[in-house]
């Protein structure tokens with residue numbers, strides 16, 4: 187039998203995070219303030235602690251992981267690299283398919299790699315309470331878990347549609363002591379305004395972010411900060427432990443570099459976490475196809491322009507240079523709730539602009555079909571977000587079969603779907619449908635970008 191579980195010891199865990207910003211051939215465009223000028227670290231101080239702001243703007247290639255953070259991560263890290271031999275057999279593909287199993291963390295996804303780090307840095311800075319948004323509930327439960335371990339209070343604004351579709355995530359947050367409310371809520375000015383305009387809105391990550399930031403910056407004690415589960419540089423940084431472990435594990439399995447690297451992308455963090463150490467190899471000359479995958483219902487990278495836009499609906503964040511569908515975009519209620527964000531991590535977007543990545547979009551139904559094929563062969567039930575990546579993995583494995591090539595495919599199994607069974611039930615009973623964003627909607631939502639500063643498409647032309 188081939189080795190299907192490639193494990194590392196605690197002593198093999200990476201001791202530094204990798205920062206792609208140090209190696210991008212063309213530097214990131216800076217975030218801009220309301221006056222159109224680059225924001226300074228001081229301007230971010232009411233929202234984030236200074237130690238995380240330093241990471242956000244850091245140009246260092248490697249950043250040490252504090253021992254106390256590693257001590258928490260050992261609960262589930264290093265995560266297994268598994269080989270999907272049962273799927274390979276089913277597909278009769280010559281491809282060797284490996285996946286980094288991030289579903290083994292206590293909350294069930296990659297998210298605690300950064301929630302633990304963020305809670306730890308906030309605590310070091312003297313913060314007592316964190317606020318956040320959550321889509322599918324994975325991030326909210328990951329932050330609730332981290333806050334519980336570090337003794338911080340946690341407040342979560344959960345996108346209304348997921349709050350209704352995924353009650354178990356809310357209960358998990360409760361077990362870890364967090365307070366979770368549906369967003370838009372009547373607890374903030376941003377929430378009340380939207381509820382007045384659109385009382386039946388399914389909510390969006392953009393709205394929930396506005397609420398969570400407002401709840402943080404209006405705390406008169408000054409001891410509350412906001413925590414974001416994806417998109418920002420420091421969040422992607424914390425996730426690179428995934429790809430750094432995977433590199434060691436592939437070597438242990440006797441492989442060189444992968445031919446193809448795949449991850450689903452909502453705000454970009456699990457994709458970046460796995461892929462950035464391999465993007466570095468590509469920058470240094472390796473031939474690797476690197477594919478971020480998104481839903482056709484929320485086609486940020488594949489159809490959204492690269493532009494300066496706000497990270498939230500109420501326009502309270504700095505302007506970020508990213509692919510975007512417009513900050514007022516309210517995506518349809520697809521089950522991959524964690525992939526319903528209007529924007530995308532600036533680091534991922536600059537790598538797209540450079541031509542280092544090949545984004546791709548799938549429909550909801552083909553993702554569920556891939557998920558059921560996976561569950562029927564490998565056995566595990568994937569999160570709906572992860573299923574988007576699986577659709578691309580299966581396509582690439584079939585392509586390798588057609589071409590008769592022994593490709594090595596590596597992907598991020600970003601989470602399990604055991605709290606997402608309502609979506610599977612809807613799929614199996616034929617109640618789910620596909621949705622493709624109409625051109626008119628794209629024009630309507632991205633039309634708002636015209637009045638914002640333009641983002642220059644700068645690239646080296648090497649890829």
Ligand SMILES: Cc1ncc(COP(=O)(O)O)c(C=O)c1O
Pocket residue numbers: 295296321322323324325415416417450451452453454455456457523524525569571572600601602
């Ligand atoms: C299981 C899972 N995978 C992927 C994502 C997408 O987020 P990101 O792009 O930040 O990894 C989410 C977000 O909630 C998720 O829960």
